[in-house]
Amino acid sequence: MKATVHIMLKNGVLDPQGKAIGHALEGLGFEEVGAVRQGKVIELEIADGTDKARIEEMCEKLLANPVIEDYKIDLAS
Amino acid sequence: MKATVHIMLKNGVLDPQGKAIGHALEGLGFEEVGAVRQGKVIELEIADGTDKARIEEMCEKLLANPVIEDYKIDLAS
Numbered sequence: 001m002k003a004t005v006h007i008m009l010k011n012g013v014l015d016p017q018g019k020a021i022g023h024a025l026e027g028l029g030f031e032e033v034g035a036v037r038q039g040k041v042i043e044l045e046i047a048d049g050t051d052k053a054r055i056e057e058m059c060e061k062l063l064a065n066p067v068i069e070d071y072k073i074d075l076a077s
Numbered sequence: 078m079k080a081t082v083h084i085m086l087k088n089g090v091l092d093p094q095g096k097a098i099g100h101a102l103e104g105l106g107f108e109e110v111g112a113v114r115q116g117k118v119i120e121l122e123i124a125d126g127t128d129k130a131r132i133e134e135m136c137e138k139l140l141a142n143p144v145i146e147d148y149k150i151d152l153a154s
Contacts, residue, residue, distance in 0.1 A: 006118055021119065021140070030135055034122035041083055041118045042098065045111035058107055063098070 001048050003055050006072040007064045008039035039069075048077070078125050080132050083149040084141045085116035116146075125154070 022036035064071045099113035132150050141148040
C-alpha cells in the first residue's frame with residue numbers, strides 16, 4: 001500500500017521559499033497570485049496493513065519537524 | 078480561491094533525496110517501508126475565477142521542470 005505525507009510549515013512560521021516563488025510569479029506577470037507557501041510531499045511504499053500510527057511515528061521522528069511543521073497522512077491501498 | 082500544485086519527479090528519474098529518507102527510516106527500525114519518493118507541494122492563493130490553464134502556465138514556466146518532473150493541479154474555492 002501507499003502512504004502520502006504532506007508537510008507544510010505551520011501558519012505563522014515565515015516561509016521565505018514560498019515568498020520567493022510568489023515574487024518570481026509576480027515578476028513573470030502572474031498578478032492573480034497572492035500568498036504562496038511551499039511544502040514537501042513524501043510518498044512511501046509500505047507493507048500492507050501498516051497502521052497509520054506507525055506513519056505518525058515516522059513523521060514525528062524523521063519526516064517532519066513538529067515544532068514548526070504540520071503534517072497530514074493519506075493512506076491508499 | 079486556492080490552488081495546490083503537487084510536483085514529483087517522473088518515474089524513472091533517480092530520486093536521491095527519497096532514497097536517503099528510505100535508508101534513514103530503515104535505520105530507525107521502520108522495516109515496513111519500501112520505496113520512498115520526495116516531491117514538492119506549492120499552495121497558491123489566486124484570484125477567484127482564475128483558469129486552470131493559467132496555473133499550468135505557471136508550472137511550465139516556473140514551478141516545475143517539465144523535463145524531469147510531473148505536476149498535478151488541484152483547485153479549491
